Amino acid sequence: MADKKERSGSPGQEPPEPVPAGATPRRAGLGQRLLPYAGYLVVTAGLCAYGLWADNYYYTQLLTFIGIHTLLAVGLNMVMGYAGQISLGHAAFFGLGAYTTGALTVHLSWPPLAALPAALAVPALVAFIVGMPTLKLHGYYLGMGTLGFGMIIHILFREWTALTGGPNGLVGIPVLSAGPVSLAGGKTYLFLVWGAVLLSFGMCSRIVHSRVGRALSAIHFSEQAAAAVGVDTMRAKLEVFVFSAALAALAGFLYAHMVTFISPSSFSFLVSIRIVAMVVIGGMASIWGSLFGAGLLTLLPEWLHVFSEYEVMIYGLVLVVVMIFFPQGLTRGVLDAYERARRRKTGAGPSA
Amino acid sequence: MLEIRNLKCYYGRIRALSGVSLSVDQGEVVSLIGANGSGKSTLLTAISGLLPGWRGELLFEGESLAGLPPQEVVARGISMVPEGRLIFGALSVMDNLRLGAYLRIRKRDHFGVRQDLDKVLSIFPVLKERAGQDAGTLSGGEQQMLAIGRALMAKPRLLLLDEPSMGLAPKVVKQIFSTLSMLRDEGLTILVVEQNAQAALAVADRGYVLETGRMVLTGRAADLLEDEEVKRAYLGKDYAQFTEGRA
Numbered sequence: 001m002a003d004k005k006e007r008s009g010s011p012g013q014e015p016p017e018p019v020p021a022g023a024t025p026r027r028a029g030l031g032q033r034l035l036p037y038a039g040y041l042v043v044t045a046g047l048c049a050y051g052l053w054a055d056n057y058y059y060t061q062l063l064t065f066i067g068i069h070t071l072l073a074v075g076l077n078m079v080m081g082y083a084g085q086i087s088l089g090h091a092a093f094f095g096l097g098a099y100t101t102g103a104l105t106v107h108l109s110w111p112p113l114a115a116l117p118a119a120l121a122v123p124a125l126v127a128f129i130v131g132m133p134t135l136k137l138h139g140y141y142l143g144m145g146t147l148g149f150g151m152i153i154h155i156l157f158r159e160w161t162a163l164t165g166g167p168n169g170l171v172g173i174p175v176l177s178a179g180p181v182s183l184a185g186g187k188t189y190l191f192l193v194w195g196a197v198l199l200s201f202g203m204c205s206r207i208v209h210s211r212v213g214r215a216l217s218a219i220h221f222s223e224q225a226a227a228a229v230g231v232d233t234m235r236a237k238l239e240v241f242v243f244s245a246a247l248a249a250l251a252g253f254l255y256a257h258m259v260t261f262i263s264p265s266s267f268s269f270l271v272s273i274r275i276v277a278m279v280v281i282g283g284m285a286s287i288w289g290s291l292f293g294a295g296l297l298t299l300l301p302e303w304l305h306v307f308s309e310y311e312v313m314i315y316g317l318v319l320v321v322v323m324i325f326f327p328q329g330l331t332r333g334v335l336d337a338y339e340r341a342r343r344r345k346t347g348a349g350p351s352a
Numbered sequence: 353m354l355e356i357r358n359l360k361c362y363y364g365r366i367r368a369l370s371g372v373s374l375s376v377d378q379g380e381v382v383s384l385i386g387a388n389g390s391g392k393s394t395l396l397t398a399i400s401g402l403l404p405g406w407r408g409e410l411l412f413e414g415e416s417l418a419g420l421p422p423q424e425v426v427a428r429g430i431s432m433v434p435e436g437r438l439i440f441g442a443l444s445v446m447d448n449l450r451l452g453a454y455l456r457i458r459k460r461d462h463f464g465v466r467q468d469l470d471k472v473l474s475i476f477p478v479l480k481e482r483a484g485q486d487a488g489t490l491s492g493g494e495q496q497m498l499a500i501g502r503a504l505m506a507k508p509r510l511l512l513l514d515e516p517s518m519g520l521a522p523k524v525v526k527q528i529f530s531t532l533s534m535l536r537d538e539g540l541t542i543l544v545v546e547q548n549a550q551a552a553l554a555v556a557d558r559g560y561v562l563e564t565g566r567m568v569l570t571g572r573a574a575d576l577l578e579d580e581e582v583k584r585a586y587l588g589k590d591y592a593q594f595t596e597g598r599a
Binding site for chain 1: 400401402421422423426427431432434438439440441442443447450451452454455457458502503506
């Protein structure tokens with residue numbers, strides 16, 4: 001699938017090219033230059049406004065969950081949307097992050113922040129070891145491989161009772177605190193999670209617009225062609241897979257210290273599928289699409305509670321409708337609709 | 353510069369090349385011509401490291417290429433323009449060119465990369481006009497130019513081209529090949545694989561003719577152009593025209 005690449009984002013890592021004389025001159029108005037950062041500004045402004053005026057425990061929880069899901073989605077989007085490698089086992093890394101910090105803080109009484117490096121490193125290491133053989137696979141086979149991996153890890157969570165508490169879950173995970181400062185409050189935690197989201201967006205868009213990001217897009221198009229220009233495809237795939245696992249692990253860490261109780265069902269196969277759905281609905285190869293996808297899939301069940309027993313049906317229906325009308329995801333769909341509306345307004349054809 | 357001795361290539365258990373020898377000297381343009389399925393592309397994929405498991409000898413500047421992955425081959429100074437161009441359609445023209453310099457950007461050779469970018473854009477001015485466009489929106493000829501430009505961005509000493517004339521208008525083919533002879537004049541060594549024998553031999557110094565995995569003929573390009581067998585098989589002229597001296 002040849003995805004349209006998201007154009008916005010921070011500048012790449014190389015020094016900027018001189019604009020070739022023959023190229024269409026870039027309009028470099030203030031608005032144009034700020035456009036790539038518009039998303040960050042809007043989200044920050046929105047959070048500040050929420051922090052100042054709103055005080056509703058339910059919405060704070062919900063927004064925090066959207067943030068955690070966005071972290072999962074943006075990580076998977078790097079692997080799936082940009083590099084074109086499907087992973088159906090991402091909930092495993094989410095769970096590994098959560099259980100690593102859970103086990104360290106509950107059984108060994110580590111302070112949560114000390115457990116953070118381990119909570120990131122263990123899943124990353126697992127991703128490295130698992131990625132080595134599985135990323136040699138392509139297409140459906142890679143899907144099957146990662147699916148199997150996710151299931152094995154899920155069983156591990158359920159059966160390794162001494163460490164994980166088994167099916168009953170792991171209880172009593174401490175809330176987050178930095179020295180004397182408690183980060184447990186609803187809004188404080190909200191800001192912490194969204195800070196991590198914006199940071200991850202910054203990192204991802206830097207990667208996407210760099211040499212490495214171009215290499216990933218090249219791999220998506222054709223591994224042979226990418227290899228022919230000198231990209232070490234195996235290494236690039238492995239790197240992005242490990243990076244993505246670390247992001248999922250960060251989400252797991254934040255999740256564990258938010259709800260303070262984790263059980264295997266939060267990291268099952270269905271969760272992996274939901275992360276994939278977030279990426280696809282939001283838009284493949286679109287960093288901000290991860291936010292829309294995660295937002296929609298987190299909010300939808302809440303909105304649909306009113307339908308009680310028909311909830312799941314309508315949930316499915318909405319997803320189908322979104323995919324029919326926005327086959328390239330919400331981000332692309334909304335951008336296209338905006339383009340069309342603007343063109344109709346100015347009455348002009350597409351500008352060259 | 354490039355020395356191939358008794359190269360045998362396999363796809364699974366099928367042998368695509370059965371003992372081919374070929375050499376390319378510094379500063380030469382060498383054409384390898386042959387029909388579909390003669391093993392031309394196989395030879396290039398073997399050199400570029402994309403087809404492991406070959407037997408025989410492959411020496412570049414005196415050193416064996418055995419067991420080298422594709423990126424190492426590129427690092428040694430061999431770039432390939434693949435069959436069917438394989439440009440990255442969803443990326444901009446500029447990003448395609450930058451990808452060509454992947455290994456050099458990794459080594460932080462930004463100054464050299466920028467110089468070569470200017471050079472490639474001056475060789476193919478049309479790419480400059482299209483710099484920001486998605487490469488998939490280019491015409492076939494422009495895509496071929498982009499593919500060559502991308503290969504040049506790696507700063508190769510040996511350029512391999514796999515059927516650069518494929519699917520292109522005669523005028524564009526001419527332009528592509530005159531670019532190749534210009535690159536040769538600047539000191540680049542070129543090995544070009546072609547079905548379009550006329551175009552390929554016209555710019556080449558020497559030529560080889562490959563048939564079903566074996567080298568059947570070799571010589572100076574000018575001689576091959578006059579060779580009855582080549583004329584019959586690859587230049588689209590009926591054998592009878594020459595043997596029976598028909599007017």
